[in-house]
Amino acid sequence: MSNNQFKRGELYSVINGMATTAVARRLQKNYRTAGLEITIEQWSVLYHLWKEDELSQQELGIRTFRDKASITRLIDNLEKLGLVTRVASTTDRRINKVCLTDAAKPLQQITYELANQTMNEALQNISKEEIETVKNVLQRVYDNLTHPNLI
Amino acid sequence: MSNNQFKRGELYSVINGMATTAVARRLQKNYRTAGLEITIEQWSVLYHLWKEDELSQQELGIRTFRDKASITRLIDNLEKLGLVTRVASTTDRRINKVCLTDAAKPLQQITYELANQTMNEALQNISKEEIETVKNVLQRVYDNLTHPNLI
DNA sequence: TTGAATTAGTTGCATAACTAACTATATGTC
DNA sequence: GACATATAGTTAGTTATGCAACTAATTCAA
Numbered sequence: 001m002s003n004n005q006f007k008r009g010e011l012y013s014v015i016n017g018m019a020t021t022a023v024a025r026r027l028q029k030n031y032r033t034a035g036l037e038i039t040i041e042q043w044s045v046l047y048h049l050w051k052e053d054e055l056s057q058q059e060l061g062i063r064t065f066r067d068k069a070s071i072t073r074l075i076d077n078l079e080k081l082g083l084v085t086r087v088a089s090t091t092d093r094r095i096n097k098v099c100l101t102d103a104a105k106p107l108q109q110i111t112y113e114l115a116n117q118t119m120n121e122a123l124q125n126i127s128k129e130e131i132e133t134v135k136n137v138l139q140r141v142y143d144n145l146t147h148p149n150l151i
Numbered sequence: 152m153s154n155n156q157f158k159r160g161e162l163y164s165v166i167n168g169m170a171t172t173a174v175a176r177r178l179q180k181n182y183r184t185a186g187l188e189i190t191i192e193q194w195s196v197l198y199h200l201w202k203e204d205e206l207s208q209q210e211l212g213i214r215t216f217r218d219k220a221s222i223t224r225l226i227d228n229l230e231k232l233g234l235v236t237r238v239a240s241t242t243d244r245r246i247n248k249v250c251l252t253d254a255a256k257p258l259q260q261i262t263y264e265l266a267n268q269t270m271n272e273a274l275q276n277i278s279k280e281e282i283e284t285v286k287n288v289l290q291r292v293y294d295n296l297t298h299p300n301l302i
Numbered sequence: 303t304t305g306a307a308t309t310a311g312t313t314g315c316a317t318a319a320c321t322a323a324c325t326a327t328a329t330g331t332c
Numbered sequence: 333g334a335c336a337t338a339t340a341g342t343t344a345g346t347t348a349t350g351c352a353a354c355t356a357a358t359t360c361a362a
Binding site: 020021022023025026065121122123124125126130131133134136137138140141142144145146 | 173
């Protein structure tokens with residue numbers, strides 16, 4: 001029943017996800033150093049809007065792995081910063097489409113560059129095969145916990 | 152210079168660490184379901200104290216990857232719950248030793264079991280070799296960002 | 303078509319995160 | 333011994349997170 005793949009002493013460091021935390025922290029620092037006054041959480045929303053604008057808050061929650069309350073507050077703050085606006089959908093009045101403003105445009109290029117640069121720092125001396133394995137395993141862990149498993 | 156190991160579209164899902172977030176969320180849920188009124192953050196502190204009691208706040212910060220302000224609040228809350236006490240060090244009066252109380256003892260066994268059970272859910276169908284690779288890569292990512300690199 | 307169930311979003315409450323500025327104690331150097 | 337520096341911890345301010353309860357709009361079914 002228990003396959004105990006972890007020694008007890010290692011349990012927490014895995015659950016904690018120290019590495020991804022460190023990456024997020026470094027990226028935040030790099031944004032700040034470059035004079036960008038946005039948080040990485042705000043950036044994560046912009047990132048998805050740059051890929052596809054006018055997403056609903058619901059959809060943004062799914063794509064960024066957040067609940068809808070968190071999205072509500074993130075959009076509140078992005079609106080205060082003048083980077084997005086909420087536009088009520090004409091076909092379904094429950095839905096807010098979240099739309100990028102012109103003020104958000106200049107951020108796209110510089111934040112992508114800083115994010116790529118940060119990933120390059122983080123991934124120094126790590127092979128493509130290793131990265132593929134990590135991505136694949138993390139996805140399966142995520143799926144294990146979010147899709148009911150019928151084994 | 153840029154080795155761009157990530158396609159742009161994949162950047163965020165990696166930085167976000169969705170899998171570790173999902174594991175933490177599931178563990179929190181399992182604690183709640185079992186009637187345990189502690190957060191996983193609080194548990195992470197208890198976890199290290201069970202391994203070695205009477206650690207300083209500083210040391211707890213290092214072992215749980217948190218800054219000292221965060222540790223101050225976590226210990227505040229654990230003290231309110233009656234699970235730990237702060238005891239001033241006799242040899243260095245700047246230091247608080249954080250000590251487990253008797254009330255914390257009964258939590259050790261049950262939280263370990265739930266954590267192990269959660270990890271087993273999360274790691275279904277993932278091989279030991281894959282787990283080793285992930286742990287190894289995440290550690291190297293962490294080291295890349297925290298130790299100055301002289302290449 | 304009316305009433306139940308579902309969906310999208312907001313709000314209140316509690317916890318937690320980071321930065322920066324602060325206090326207090328300890329250390330090290332002249 | 334005295335002053336500069338470093339270390340341990342606290343506090344204030346802002347942002348973010350999750351859950352649960354709520355409103356409003358939509359859909360489904362009798």
